[in-house]
Amino acid sequence: AQTVTQSQPEMSVQEAETVTLSCTYDTSESDYYLFWYKQPPSRQMILVIRQEAYKQQNATENRFSVNFQKAAKSFSLKISDSQLGDAAMYFCAYRSWNNAGNMLTFGGGTRLMVKP
Amino acid sequence: DAEITQSPRHKITETGRQVTLACHQTWNHNNMFWYRQDLGHGLRLIHYSYGVQDTNKGEVSDGYSVSRSNTEDLPLTLESAASSQTSVYFCASRQDLNTEAFFGQGTRLTVV
Numbered sequence: 001a002q003t004v005t006q007s008q009p010e011m012s013v014q015e016a017e018t019v020t021l022s023c024t025y026d027t028s029e030s031d032y033y034l035f036w037y038k039q040p041p042s043r044q045m046i047l048v049i050r051q052e053a054y055k056q057q058n059a060t061e062n063r064f065s066v067n068f069q070k071a072a073k074s075f076s077l078k079i080s081d082s083q084l085g086d087a088a089m090y091f092c093a094y095r096s097w098n099n100a101g102n103m104l105t106f107g108g109g110t111r112l113m114v115k116p
Numbered sequence: 117d118a119e120i121t122q123s124p125r126h127k128i129t130e131t132g133r134q135v136t137l138a139c140h141q142t143w144n145h146n147n148m149f150w151y152r153q154d155l156g157h158g159l160r161l162i163h164y165s166y167g168v169q170d171t172n173k174g175e176v177s178d179g180y181s182v183s184r185s186n187t188e189d190l191p192l193t194l195e196s197a198a199s200s201q202t203s204v205y206f207c208a209s210r211q212d213l214n215t216e217a218f219f220g221q222g223t224r225l226t227v228v
Contacts (some may be wrong), residue, residue: 004158006158009156035216042221043204043221043222044219044221044222045159045206045208045219047216047217050216091158091159103149103161103164103174104149104151104159104161104208104217105161106151106158106159106160107158108156108157108158109156109158
């Protein structure tokens, strides 16, 4: 079974600065997806970014980018120019490529605080 | 717009009662999922369904059941609620392997 670990329960960043959230995972599969989800106080789960394991290029979405290290099984999220609206819980998640593993496996989450 | 909705948003129930949480999606997605969210554990899979009449157990399925009589709905039933089932419950749906999952707003359930 796959496991996802987020070793930082809480992080804080000054507004306009950059912060990196860590995620490691364990799997024996070679093809899979990795995701970062944001959960603001509204509880809504919002997809931030997605990475296919077969792609060597790191995914980026505006101020959000990832550092995907497949051999190290590491998938960190970098948030540049942090904004107050970035304050939320962030969850790293794994999903298998094939149909047998169609569900998401989540890490325990990192609470990000943004200081004005 | 198509959407996924959960009801109720909040519920308080007594130990031993049967409780059903509703999940309804209007995208016509085949795949639907129920997760529970607890502090320090992230979201853990309870049950999932790949289509009508298909249901499967997830990581933490004990004490829960689901049924899939149509594409749009996947109700989650707690047969006899326990205090350990106090949690926030999320329903999600996805069309296929290559599309993202969409989540409902969550249901906060308190068992007293």
